[in-house]
Amino acid sequence: MFRARRPSAPAVVALTKIAFAWLAVAGASAAAPAPAPQKPGSEAGADDDGRQDASRPQTRRGGPRRPAAPGAAIVLENVRVLRPGEPELDKATIVVRGKRILAVGTKVAVPENARRIDGAGAVVTAGWIDARGETPLDPASADDGAPNAEFRAEDALDLLDREGRMADALSQGIAVSYVAAGRGLQGGTGVLVRLKPGATDAESLTVEEAKALTIVGGFARGFQTVARLTDWANLRRTLRDAQKRREALAQYEEDLEKFLEAKRKGAKTAPRGASETKDKPAETPVRPPVPVPRGRRPPRSEEEREFLAIARILGIPAIVEGRDGGVFLEEGAPEDLTLEVLEGDEDCGCGSPGPHSHHPPGGIAPLYAWQDPSPPRPGDAQPGEKAVERPKRPDFNPGLTLLVSALRREIPVRFEVRRIDEIRAAIALAKEFRLRAVLEGLDEGIHVIDEIAASGFPVVLAPVHDPAAPAASLTLGFEGTASLAAACAKRKIPFAIGTGRGAHTTAWLRAQAAMAVAAGLSREEALAAVTSRAAAILGVDHELGSIRPGAEATLVLFDGDPLDPTTPVRLTLVEGEILYQR
Amino acid sequence: MRTAEFALAFAFSASSAGEPLDAAPPERLVVKASRIVPSPGKSIPRGVLVIEGGKIAAIGTDLGVPKGARVLDYGDAVVCAGFVNCHTAAGIDGAVTDTTEAFTPAICAADAVERRRRGFDRAAAVGVTTIGFSPDGRNVVGGTAALVKTGPEASVVRREAYLKISLSNAAFDSERFPTSLAGGLGALNRAWKEAGSDPARVKEPGAKILARARAAKGLRPWIEAGDPAVARQVIAMAKDLGFSPVVVAAGDLTEAASELAAAKIPVVVPVPVLDSDRRERRAPAEYAKAGVEIAFCTMGMRNEGSPESLRLGAVLAAATGLDRVAAFAAISTNPAKILGCEAEVGSLDVGRDADLVVFGGEPMNLAAPILAVFASGVPVGGEERRP
Numbered sequence: 001m002f003r004a005r006r007p008s009a010p011a012v013v014a015l016t017k018i019a020f021a022w023l024a025v026a027g028a029s030a031a032a033p034a035p036a037p038q039k040p041g042s043e044a045g046a047d048d049d050g051r052q053d054a055s056r057p058q059t060r061r062g063g064p065r066r067p068a069a070p071g072a073a074i075v076l077e078n079v080r081v082l083r084p085g086e087p088e089l090d091k092a093t094i095v096v097r098g099k100r101i102l103a104v105g106t107k108v109a110v111p112e113n114a115r116r117i118d119g120a121g122a123v124v125t126a127g128w129i130d131a132r133g134e135t136p137l138d139p140a141s142a143d144d145g146a147p148n149a150e151f152r153a154e155d156a157l158d159l160l161d162r163e164g165r166m167a168d169a170l171s172q173g174i175a176v177s178y179v180a181a182g183r184g185l186q187g188g189t190g191v192l193v194r195l196k197p198g199a200t201d202a203e204s205l206t207v208e209e210a211k212a213l214t215i216v217g218g219f220a221r222g223f224q225t226v227a228r229l230t231d232w233a234n235l236r237r238t239l240r241d242a243q244k245r246r247e248a249l250a251q252y253e254e255d256l257e258k259f260l261e262a263k264r265k266g267a268k269t270a271p272r273g274a275s276e277t278k279d280k281p282a283e284t285p286v287r288p289p290v291p292v293p294r295g296r297r298p299p300r301s302e303e304e305r306e307f308l309a310i311a312r313i314l315g316i317p318a319i320v321e322g323r324d325g326g327v328f329l330e331e332g333a334p335e336d337l338t339l340e341v342l343e344g345d346e347d348c349g350c351g352s353p354g355p356h357s358h359h360p361p362g363g364i365a366p367l368y369a370w371q372d373p374s375p376p377r378p379g380d381a382q383p384g385e386k387a388v389e390r391p392k393r394p395d396f397n398p399g400l401t402l403l404v405s406a407l408r409r410e411i412p413v414r415f416e417v418r419r420i421d422e423i424r425a426a427i428a429l430a431k432e433f434r435l436r437a438v439l440e441g442l443d444e445g446i447h448v449i450d451e452i453a454a455s456g457f458p459v460v461l462a463p464v465h466d467p468a469a470p471a472a473s474l475t476l477g478f479e480g481t482a483s484l485a486a487a488c489a490k491r492k493i494p495f496a497i498g499t500g501r502g503a504h505t506t507a508w509l510r511a512q513a514a515m516a517v518a519a520g521l522s523r524e525e526a527l528a529a530v531t532s533r534a535a536a537i538l539g540v541d542h543e544l545g546s547i548r549p550g551a552e553a554t555l556v557l558f559d560g561d562p563l564d565p566t567t568p569v570r571l572t573l574v575e576g577e578i579l580y581q582r
Numbered sequence: 583m584r585t586a587e588f589a590l591a592f593a594f595s596a597s598s599a600g601e602p603l604d605a606a607p608p609e610r611l612v613v614k615a616s617r618i619v620p621s622p623g624k625s626i627p628r629g630v631l632v633i634e635g636g637k638i639a640a641i642g643t644d645l646g647v648p649k650g651a652r653v654l655d656y657g658d659a660v661v662c663a664g665f666v667n668c669h670t671a672a673g674i675d676g677a678v679t680d681t682t683e684a685f686t687p688a689i690c691a692a693d694a695v696e697r698r699r700r701g702f703d704r705a706a707a708v709g710v711t712t713i714g715f716s717p718d719g720r721n722v723v724g725g726t727a728a729l730v731k732t733g734p735e736a737s738v739v740r741r742e743a744y745l746k747i748s749l750s751n752a753a754f755d756s757e758r759f760p761t762s763l764a765g766g767l768g769a770l771n772r773a774w775k776e777a778g779s780d781p782a783r784v785k786e787p788g789a790k791i792l793a794r795a796r797a798a799k800g801l802r803p804w805i806e807a808g809d810p811a812v813a814r815q816v817i818a819m820a821k822d823l824g825f826s827p828v829v830v831a832a833g834d835l836t837e838a839a840s841e842l843a844a845a846k847i848p849v850v851v852p853v854p855v856l857d858s859d860r861r862e863r864r865a866p867a868e869y870a871k872a873g874v875e876i877a878f879c880t881m882g883m884r885n886e887g888s889p890e891s892l893r894l895g896a897v898l899a900a901a902t903g904l905d906r907v908a909a910f911a912a913i914s915t916n917p918a919k920i921l922g923c924e925a926e927v928g929s930l931d932v933g934r935d936a937d938l939v940v941f942g943g944e945p946m947n948l949a950a951p952i953l954a955v956f957a958s959g960v961p962v963g964g965e966e967r968r969p
Contacts, residue, residue, distance in 0.1 A: 168860050172901070479890065502857070511898060514948035523949070564947045565901040566909075 073097040073111045074576065076557065079119035083126070083547050084528035094124060096553040099204075099576040103549055117557075122570055125527060125562050126545050127175025127554035129192075129534040130506040132414075132440055132462035132498030135165045136193060137179045150399070151188025153181040154206055161197035165505055169195050170580035172507040173556035173569045176207075176544060178460075178498065180214040180414065185231050186238070187214030189402065190414060192538055194554070194574050204575055210538040212412040212438065213402045217422040232425045239433050242403035248394040249404065255391035262388045412436040412539065416501070418443040418464065427455045438537060440498075445484055453491040458537045461485055461529075462498035482515035489525045496534035497526075510565040517563055526563055552576075610634050610651035611959055613938060619662040619945060621929035622910035629661060633936040636958035641930055659953055662910075662945045663930045664711025664937030667892050668917035669804070669830060669850050669879035671718045673701030673732070679717045679724055684758060684766070685773060687788035689725025691715050692741040705889035706733035707963030709939035709955050712918070712927045718882060719748035719806040719832055720755075722766050723773065726791060726801065729923060731935070733957035743921055745795040749815065750808035750832035752882070767815060774823055796823055802922070804850065806830040810838035817845045828920055832882065836865050839872035848875040848920045851912075852883055853895020854902070866912070867903035876908075877917035897948050910946050 074096040081089040081104065093108040094101060103109075110116065138158035157179070161167060169177065180190030192210035199205060215235065217228070405411045415426035418441045430437035439445075440460040445452060452459060461481045481497060488495040497513060499506050513526045521529075528534075535545025543552045556562070557571040572580035611633040618629030620641065630645040631638060647653055671678050671691075678691045695715060705713060711732055717724030724747065729740040749766055760766040777784060777792035781800075784790045794801045805827050807813045813835045820827050829835065829842060830850045842849055854863040869876045878896055880889070892913055900909035918928025926935050936959035943950025955963035 164860060479888075505860070507901070508898065510901070511894060511948055515894075517949035518942075518951040520951070526949075561947075561949075563949045564944075565897055566906050566946060 073102065073114040074553075074573070074578070075110050075114045075116045076119050076122075076124060076555070076571075077110070077116055079122050079124045079557065081124050081547055082527060082562065084524050084532050092124075094547065094555065096555075096573065096576050099553060101547065101549055101551050101553045101555075104547055117571065119557055119570070121559070123558045123560060123562055124547065125173075125556050125558070126531040126535075126547055126551075127556055127572065127574060128173050128509060128530045129496070129538070129545060130169070130174050130177040130498050130509050130530075131460045131496035131534045131537065132500060133177045133179060133506040133509070134499070134501065134503050135169050135174075135177050135179070135506045136161060136195060137181055138162075150402075151182040152191070153179045153189060154191045154193075156181040157193060157205075159198070159200045159205070166195040166197040167580070169506040170197075170572045170574070171569060171582075172510055172565075173558065173562065173572055174506045174509050175554045175556065175572055175574045175579075177506050178210060178538060180212075180416075182214055182216060185216055185235060186399075186402075187216040187416070189411075190214050192540060196574055196577070196579060207538075207540050207543065210540050212414045213406050215413060215415045215426070217415065217417045217419075217426070217441075228419075228422065232422075232429070236429060236432075238400070239403060239407070239429065242400045242407055243433065245394060245397065245400050246404045246407050252391055252393055259388060259390055406435055407433060409434070409436050412438055414438045414440050414460070416440045420444045420448050423448050424451065427451065427457065430457060431455070441500075442484060443480055446480070446487055449484075449487050449491060449493075452488075453493050458494040458496070459488060460496045460498050460537065461488070462500035463503075464501045479515065479519075481512055482519035482521075485516035485526070485529060486520040489521050494533060494537060495529055496537045497529045510563070514563050514565055523563055609959075610639075610648050611936075612647050612651045612653045613661060613940070613956075614653065614655040615661045615940065616656075616658040617660045618930065619660060620931060621663070621915050623907040631661065631930065631936070631938070633956070633959040636936055636960070638930060638932055638934050638936050641932060654954075656940050656953060660941045660944060660950070661930075661938050662941065663914055663928055663934075664706075664939055664955065664957065665709050665892060665913045666712040666714075666877075666917040666921070666928050667705070667710050667880055667889070667913070668714040668877050668921050669716050669727070669881040670713050671716060671881060672889070673705060673713065673715060673730075673736070677718070678715070679720050681720050681755070681758075684722040684753065684755075684760060685769070685788070686717075686721050686725050687723045687745065687773075687791040689717055689721075690728070690741060691717055691725060692728035692730075692738045695728060695730055695736065695738050701889075702730070702732040702736035703734050703962075706955060706957050708890040708893070709952055709963070710889045710892055711935075711937035711939075711955070711957045711962075712739075712921075712923070714743055714879075714917070714921055716744070716804070716881065717746045719746075719750050719752040719830070721746075721748060722753045722760065722770055723747050723788075723792070727804070729921060731927075731937075731957060733960065733962040735957075735960070739923070739926075742791075742801055743923075744802045744804045744828070745791060746806070747803050748806035748830075748832075749812050750806045752808075752832065753806070763812065771819075774819075779823075796825055802826065802828060804828040804830055806832045807835060808833035810835050813838040813842060817841055817847065820845065820847065830879070830881070831865070831869075834861065834865055836868040836872075839869050839874050842869075843873035848877065848916070850877050850879050850881075850917075850920070853878045853880060853892060854898045855883055855891065855895060858898075860902070863898060863902040866899040866909070867905075870904055870908050875916055875920070876912050877920050878909075878912045879917075893945075894948065897946055900946060906946050 076094040076096070078091055079094065081092045081094070083089075089104070089106060092104065092106050093110065095103040095108060095111065095114070097111075136158045137153065137156055158165070169175075174195065176192060176194050178190055178192045180187055182188040190212050192207040194205055194207070196205060217231070402411070406413045413430065413435045415430065415437055417423045417426045417439060423439065423442065423445060426437065426439060429435070437457045438460060439452060439455075439457050441462055441464065442452070442459055443463065445459070445461075461484050463481050485495060485497060497509065497516065499509050499512065509530060513530050516529070517523055517526045532541065532545040535541040535543070544554055547555065553573055553576040555573045556569060558567050559570050560567045568582055569580065570582050571578060613631040613633065615629050616627070618626040618631060618641065620626060626641065626643055628643050630640075630642060630647075632640040632645065632648060632651065674694055674696055676694070678689070678694045680686055680689060692715070702713075705711075713730050713732060714727050715730045716727030723745070725745070726742040727744050727746055728738050729743040731737050731739055747770065749763060749770070751763075753766055754760060754762055760769050773789075773792055774796055777789040777796060779793060779796045781790050781793040781797055784793045791801065795803045803825060805816045807816055807829055813829055816827055816829055817838075826847070828848050828850060831852065835842070835849065849869055851866050851869065854866070866876055866878070878892060878899075880891055880895070883891065896909040896913045899912075900906045915924065915928045918924040918926075925933075927937055930938070936956055938954075938956040939945065939952060940954040941950040942953050952963065954961060
């Protein structure tokens, strides 16, 4: 019934993916005047296993996608290939088939029926990665600054590219962007997004491995010394809570294993839930049984229909109401999970007092909950019989879930830190709790550069363009990034460059890289900071940031020097698709 | 080798840094580089520049070195003229504009220029050697702007370079007359009328300034406009009153671009910044396409205090459709021409000020570091700046 470790992480992923697939289909059917005939029996155009129907045309900004004949290769010929850390290739050929690079070299056979693109005079690099930007975040979806660990950047993307920011980035050769939306101390999860305007399928858009928990310090959190100190103290306390929870979960898993073992050996077990009722402290009221029975009733609203559709794809017997968009699953959710309805003023049990994100005031919020107790099963002990008790699962706490994953080193933690004191605090916390830390921002990093180097943590140089930040930081931030990049290279600190918080567009990434070169960074290192090194820091170097057979075909063709922002981009390929062509 | 040579040269010059400039013997300085860009789009290979008394004495290919001259050979570097930021209020502590009333024609920005302000120093260090130091757009008639040479020896070259007028929203304040565009336009027209067009017949200093601006000679009105309709009002006003204004774009005026081009009115455009959207970034290219003469400025920008935003912004405009040479011209020759000082700054030629920027590459390539800056022949910035 349970998997030994992080049992439902795949379920969360599945939910996300399916939600996206579903959104994609909904978006497509809303935008396309004449949708292609649907597969009979499939609801809303998605297969039962949640995969999107590949034959379905997708709509996107600026017309339909260039349909690539199945299996037809794209061949870039006569190009100069720049790969940091590897020898430069001249008059080379790159063969792309589907989403991947098939071959790179100077003596590469061109497949038949391939779409050949002559790249005479052009320079090819891997698709540029903005290691911390704002595109394609939808500004309207940015959160409100509350400490909000559940906030997911992937829920706040402007997938349809209404403002044309993705198209803008692609026209400058930027193909991938890491975004984090939260402004709270716990800024939720950030996500790496392939810039594919109008594409809404989660699988091809976001890169799972790059997901990271964001801890926001710096200007976004204000300037008051006391407030900042309180923030870091709170964070440390929360991390300790998460530590305890991690231990409790590990104990639970161990106990459960023992329990199941005993059960397998034929011991009588107590009915599920019995121990919980018994052990519960008196002050914690037991939530009354959910009024909605298991089973199904016809959906009453459009929202319900939407959730029902997702739940059906997931195979969860779900009854969900509400108008808020979230469905929350915790690690370790049982497979017979049932979704439950909570009224607006009811305590959702997450431990946070007052109204909060998944529990808006006055509204009905859809919420997770296990439906316990289960009916007695064969093998359960009868009343009066001596029984092995099923261990009690630690209470759900969405605020700590991510931190527990971070403590298990399953996801990295990005500390957005700008001041000297914050940089030091982040390094100390990351060491104390053995986190996979990435230091980000670092406006004042130059003054503690040796401490950063000694910490061994990689850094993402990203200025802030926040209205609350001191004036002049708009370019000073860039300048700072530039000289900091040179300083990092000197001390062998692995670093990537991002356009930063509040940057309207990622298109300036090229200006930033160029200014870093002017500040003394080598050209190769500058290119690495926006391609291979950025991919490595984001944990996606097996896919992105390099040009080699088997890697993802996310490439840029420049008309000349890539590190001169005035050099036009000729072509941008994302996952084998030509998404920009001049 | 170049660094050592240069350091030596500065060790020499540093000893005389404390003395007044005019007391030093007229020094001959020779700057060599693989290329000199005298003005955008032009090129002198194996360039040699001879500087005497802060002015350019000779410029050309493989010129002979005069006797006793100090030679600075920058090897494969590129030399161009110092940049011109024709419209800015940055450089001093505090503001130029006094917003207690909307009509302050007698305010003279030159009075606010204080020597040895770090702002001017910083501007010079990144290659901005000339600025139009001006009241901002918060007053309908803000006063006169000054032509200032930057650097540690910041000096006012011309006290009255132009008259700053604003019909953008920044000038209308609900707490003060005028509160609206209509009110502002009416009041401005009345002020023009009252001042008349003969400065000799006006005694009141403010009215005299307005009369001089109206008299088409001497003082050019620079009028800030936030939208195309206001730009059209300015075109009509210019026709009625017979002067030739400069329009400062406080918003997107591209819709009126062809009319501005037809009226031969130059447009001063704030450089694109990092939070500009694509439309704002494309605006310079749109003006240029319509045939408008454009010059970049940093007035009113959040990062105005950061002088490198001028070149950065010009490059960003060039990355979004503006021709590279045009972008270069918009921070050198064009602003010099619009300010009426093209015979002194904005390009390199015999007799002009020896304002030079030495780049380790193309001037419009951001990856090219600034190796040195000279303001009137005095080294003021770059990697090897004066100690």
